[in-house]
Amino acid sequence: MGTSQNTGDHAQRxxxxxxxEQRVNWHDKTLWFIREKRDKAAWQIPEWEMLREQASxxxxxxxxxxxDYLVQFEQRVLENGVHVHWAATPEEHNAIVYDIIRKKDVxxxxxxxxxxxxxxxxxxxxEAHGVDVVDTDLGERIVQLANEPPSHxxxxxxxxxxxxxxxLFHQHLGTPAGNSDPQFLTAAARAHLRQRxxxxxxxxxxxxxxxxxxxxxxxxxxxxxxDLGVQLADVHIACMGIEKxxxxxxxxGIFLRLLARSATGQPITTYSSHFKKPRAGQEMHIVLxxxxxxxxxxxxxxxxxxxxxxxxxxxxxxxxxxxxxxHSYHYAIAGPIGSILAPGLDMKKYADLPFAxxxxxxxxxxxxxxxxxxxxxxKWRQVLVKNGHVNAGKSLGMKGMxxxxxxxxxxxxxxxxxxxxxxxxPFLINNKFNPWYKHRDMPQPPxxxxxxxxxxxxxxxxx
Amino acid sequence: xxxxxxxxxxxxxxNANGKPLPELKKNQEGEAKYAGEFVAVLExxxxxxxxxxxWAALSQYVLQNFSASGRILSTIPELPWxxxxxxxxPHAFENVDLAILKxxxxxxxxxxxxxxxxxxxxxxxxxxxxYLALVINKHDVVPTLQEAYERIGYDPYDYGTFIAGPSxxxxxxxxxxxxxHGPKGMIVFLMTGD
Numbered sequence: 001m002g003t004s005q006n007t008g009d010h011a012q013r014x015x016x017x018x019x020x021e022q023r024v025n026w027h028d029k030t031l032w033f034i035r036e037k038r039d040k041a042a043w044q045i046p047e048w049e050m051l052r053e054q055a056s057x058x059x060x061x062x063x064x065x066x067x068d069y070l071v072q073f074e075q076r077v078l079e080n081g082v083h084v085h086w087a088a089t090p091e092e093h094n095a096i097v098y099d100i101i102r103k104k105d106v107x108x109x110x111x112x113x114x115x116x117x118x119x120x121x122x123x124x125x126x127e128a129h130g131v132d133v134v135d136t137d138l139g140e141r142i143v144q145l146a147n148e149p150p151s152h153x154x155x156x157x158x159x160x161x162x163x164x165x166x167x168l169f170h171q172h173l174g175t176p177a178g179n180s181d182p183q184f185l186t187a188a189a190r191a192h193l194r195q196r197x198x199x200x201x202x203x204x205x206x207x208x209x210x211x212x213x214x215x216x217x218x219x220x221x222x223x224x225x226x227d228l229g230v231q232l233a234d235v236h237i238a239c240m241g242i243e244k245x246x247x248x249x250x251x252x253g254i255f256l257r258l259l260a261r262s263a264t265g266q267p268i269t270t271y272s273s274h275f276k277k278p279r280a281g282q283e284m285h286i287v288l289x290x291x292x293x294x295x296x297x298x299x300x301x302x303x304x305x306x307x308x309x310x311x312x313x314x315x316x317x318x319x320x321x322x323x324x325x326x327h328s329y330h331y332a333i334a335g336p337i338g339s340i341l342a343p344g345l346d347m348k349k350y351a352d353l354p355f356a357x358x359x360x361x362x363x364x365x366x367x368x369x370x371x372x373x374x375x376x377x378x379k380w381r382q383v384l385v386k387n388g389h390v391n392a393g394k395s396l397g398m399k400g401m402x403x404x405x406x407x408x409x410x411x412x413x414x415x416x417x418x419x420x421x422x423x424x425x426p427f428l429i430n431n432k433f434n435p436w437y438k439h440r441d442m443p444q445p446p447x448x449x450x451x452x453x454x455x456x457x458x459x460x461x462x463x
Numbered sequence: 464x465x466x467x468x469x470x471x472x473x474x475x476x477x478n479a480n481g482k483p484l485p486e487l488k489k490n491q492e493g494e495a496k497y498a499g500e501f502v503a504v505l506e507x508x509x510x511x512x513x514x515x516x517x518w519a520a521l522s523q524y525v526l527q528n529f530s531a532s533g534r535i536l537s538t539i540p541e542l543p544w545x546x547x548x549x550x551x552x553p554h555a556f557e558n559v560d561l562a563i564l565k566x567x568x569x570x571x572x573x574x575x576x577x578x579x580x581x582x583x584x585x586x587x588x589x590x591x592x593x594y595l596a597l598v599i600n601k602h603d604v605v606p607t608l609q610e611a612y613e614r615i616g617y618d619p620y621d622y623g624t625f626i627a628g629p630s631x632x633x634x635x636x637x638x639x640x641x642x643x644h645g646p647k648g649m650i651v652f653l654m655t656g657d
Contacts, residue, residue, distance in 0.1 A: 030636075030637060054487060064482060067471055157634055186632060186643060193644060198554055223645070228644050231590060232554060252608075253611065256608050268627050270626065270645075274620070290466075294470050294474045297474055298477040303479055
């Protein structure tokens with residue numbers, strides 16, 4: 001990857017991504033293709049809309065009874081002979097995980113995909129403490145070798161071209177230079193990671209669903225990397241946000257019908273594994289992480305974002321995400337859902353994200369648990385402006401517009417001025433200092449205002 | 464226990480209004496062709512469905528399609544001529560070419576087979592072997608995952624998984640590759656006899 005998207009706000013980082021137009025078009029098309037696969041999968045299920053509605057209702061029930069479900073879940077987990085840990089912050093989560101690893105005197109672990117550990121920056125923490133973490137999901141391994149975060153929660157290296165991956169593997173895994181065949185590269189990664197699976201005594205996984213009724217957790221993968229890691233290790237550590245709870249086992253029937261179809265258009269992921277008790281002699285830990293979720297629960301407007309099941313459908317459909325790339329969001333979870341989750345954690349740092357949207361509403365339409373994503377984006381904008389987190393240019397412009405629109409005299413005068421300027425001095429408007437002009441042509445100015453036109457025509461009609 | 468109390472108290476203070484759980488509904492039309500649909504979906508996701516009338520026919524298929532020099536493992540009592548599970552160390556199965564295990568039932572809408580630890584032998588076997596074969600009765604196919612969970616009910620398994628086709632990835636430019644980390648191929652044998 002030649003260009004860096006490491007600094008600036010969403011618009012600045014997007015402009016870096018947008019320097020390569022062909023790449024943007026390719027990225028856009030790839031994600032739209034996945035969105036179309038999602039549609040085809042959904043349309044095959046006559047009761048699809050009913051499934052979405054039921055999933056939404058179940059999640060709303062969970063958010064209203066989270067305290068009781070968590071207490072019930074912990075009790076069942078302990079009865080299953082599994083250890084439970086509670087972490088209020090990412091720092092506490094990381095310390096808990098490291099403590100388990102340290103006590104086993106282990107230096108090398110494998111980890112399957114977990115957006116929570118991305119959110120907590122677990123890899124960096126463990127590496128700073130001398131633990132070698134190997135991400136075993138192929139896409140995650142690719143971005144890990146490149147020293148980058150994932151750019152998509154389901155498709156971590158969707159922004160990478162196969163030729164670049166071939167070069168990366170040539171450098172790190174010793175594959176022949178110039179070979180970029182996906183089949184060949186995947187086989188090379190399989191051999192490289194098989195070694196790590198065979199020698200790692202601790203495996204970390206994420207959690208897709210945690211069932212309060214039984215204390216079991218469900219992990220979904222296509223590659224089988226979560227299961228292979230856990231079944232070859234002595235210790236399984238599963239890390240989850242507290243909102244991953246669902247009440248009963250039978251509710252999995254609803255969520256697993258929705259998850260993969262929404263994510264990639266597959267009818268189900270290859271593996272949907274239910275971990276209840278460790279095998280004889282194995283140790284299992286579940287780490288429950290809050291990190292702002294219980295705070296979020298208090299907000300009527302933004303609570304529903306906690307219903308998210310991390311399918312990524314809102315990203316694949318988003319016209320902004322598809323053209324700006326995941327790294328432009330500078331948060332572990334990109335796209336529309338990331339843009340309503342991130343400001344809840346740090347309003348100042350992520351003040352740009354709710355503006356990275358056209359508010360077209362496509363995200364809300366594909367969301368399998370019916371989160372009102374675009375409404376929340378709009379509400380966040382208001383909260384951010386009220387709290388002074390919007391840059392002076394944007395709020396000045398808005399204030400100026402408010403003055404003009406509420407004062408008919410100024411409105412008439414500024415309209416006339418605008419028409420004159422655009423007619424005789426167009427370069428004053430069509431320049432790089434006008435952000436509106438960047439990807440648009442300014443319209444031809446009309447000869448007269450609507451007011452003038454109306455007065456003239458009224459006279460002609462003789463009324 | 465400081466964090467636990469802190470988190471739970473904070474949630475209690477949020478006082479989020481809960482909605483009652485919905486009645487789970489289904490509007491599937493009754494269809495008798497679940498096995499056919501199951502095989503069709505399974506083949507679309509890279510797996511293979513093979514009808515066999517008995518264990519002898521199954522064995523014959525295996526010997527015709529897999530090299531006799533490979534290591535073929537089975538935990539099924541009716542298949543004593545294949546290698547049984549001889550070790551408790553999950554790493555011992557790394558050189559298994561084909562593992563043949565029983566599954567509980569199939570799911571027509573997604574080509575998945577439900578299998579629990581009791582049928583796996585060691586839990587690593589379905590994932591570490593190069594190829595996987597699961598055996599179900601042809602009549603044991605339910606239409607959707609919702610019927611699947613009705614059937615699972617309160618079964619007290621310790622570990623269970625739905626397996627739908629071979630291990631796969633499309634992480635490199637969305638090109639589908641079978642055999643990411645687990646089996647490169649997966650066969651489901653549907654037994655038509657008793």
